[in-house]
Amino acid sequence: MLVPAVAQAIAELRKQFGDDRVTYDEDGSGGAFTTVHAIELPSPPYNSPTWMSFQIAYTYPAAEIYPVFVRPDLRCDGYTNNAMRAASWRNTAAMQLSLRIINNKRAVDVETAVHKALKVIAWLEAHR
């Protein structure tokens, strides 16, 4: 069972991206492992579309959305940097996008799941 804040976040993601493009699994504490599917990115340099996954903890919105995972072969050219590295997400190969480099906000600011997802997409588009 999701806590109300997490349910609200998923509802907002579905409103932004479409009901059929946002799925989730409960994490057992009231939060959710959430995936936004079929995100179109410029190609090249990206293999498009990608999925984007993250955990929305039950302590959201106090807890930030971090880290964010996308398809493991995100870049056609295999490029990585400090913000992007190979990782594993729920026993699936993925590429981890590091919040600390993408988002340089003050540590105690809070943001919504929709804001985070859009921010990651904007960053990827800006950093081809």
Added chain:
Amino acid sequence: MTAPWSLRFDQRSYDSLRERLRTDAGAAVLACTLQQSPRANRLLVRAVFPARNGIEHIIGESGRHQMTANFVRDNAFYCADNNYCYVSVHQHGGRDSVELSEPDLAAHERSYPSLLQMLDAPVGGMVFAESAAAGDIWLPAGGRVALSEVVVAGKRVQSLRPKPLRPGSAQPDPTRQRQSLLFGNAGQQILRGMKVGVVGVGGVGSMLVEYLARLGVGHLIVADPDRLEDTNFSRVLSSRVRDFRPGFWRKRTPKVDVAERAARIANPAGRFEKIFDDFRRPDVAKRFLDCDYLFLAADPMSVRLLFNQIVHQYLIPGVVIGSKARVNQRTREITQVTTAVRLIGPGAACLWCNQLVTPHLLAEEAASPEQRGAQRYIDDPTVEAPSVITLNATGAGLASNWFLFGVLDLGAPDYDFCVFDALTGSAQEHRARRDNSCPECQNRLGAGNSLPLTTLAQ
């Protein structure tokens, strides 16, 4: 017997109101949330609206001072729209005792029936003297109750009553005679009437329980989901070897059971509530909302978040105690041995403002152990850190003293945080940072049940 009615302020709102009543405001309206339990009915001050002399506070047709009809109406609508209780307040003369006058009560008779219809929430009037307060609260279901006290939940917890508290008629407890020499039988009576919560009864928490019980705190409530392990034995008071060596029919002892053992020895007449469960569960957190004081002796960020919310939302003073010891794994050099004690006050010192709870740390904590390992977090909460009873005693002792002197209004430090360095023997005092737009301490201040707490799913 129904639970007593009281009204609670945070220190800043109270000081501001008293200053306004002394200077340019003849009265004020308090918008309050209501928190009820079998033990207490508490009006929690959420907002204060001063009525300025000559503007919203005028001389009426009767020749007596009164708030203007527009001011009353506007604030009544505000309370009704937000499901708040409406309490008016003004100042009388005098020092240690006060009562509502006949004209005050007559004014209540005239106006409160219609206000009750508007709000469907308690409506009342209150008067201050210099060190006293009295109130008349009208209830939606009918009936009126008197306020037993007005509590200012600051570092020094002030209790304003219609008359000074008289020591009870019971014989003084000879087992507490030495401490009564410090704060008298009246102080002992205050401790006996208190409900104090301790979140986490490991090393530090077990000491807090021992100290509070021996002080004679009448009602302790503790929560901890863990059973004692061998690694706890050197730090948890009253623990025994058989507590962590399970038998064929016996599991390791819950830490709350060990705490209960200590409390019943130290204060056989006291009430001890033990919860062998996670404080973050909503049904557990709910049982702490009518406490008079709270201690946090647990590490998780999400517990800190919830604790901080309860302090500010329900106007309950709190103390957070934590110890940290670091050893360089390669060189075995001790790099840090500190204990930190933090007074968390309603509307004042806040764990969120001071980045002791952060969005990143909360997200990090929520990750699975496998994910944390994959992400190579530096401060992995599953990795054990050094912990020593003597360091815990420093923190627990300081916290307990702040509690004792604070709740008996004997004194308080002029700082908010103290960090003791065991390697150097020095203590650093800090004032807490305060963010006027903080989503926790400011947004939740006095909100009571009107805002949800961040708890685990049901």
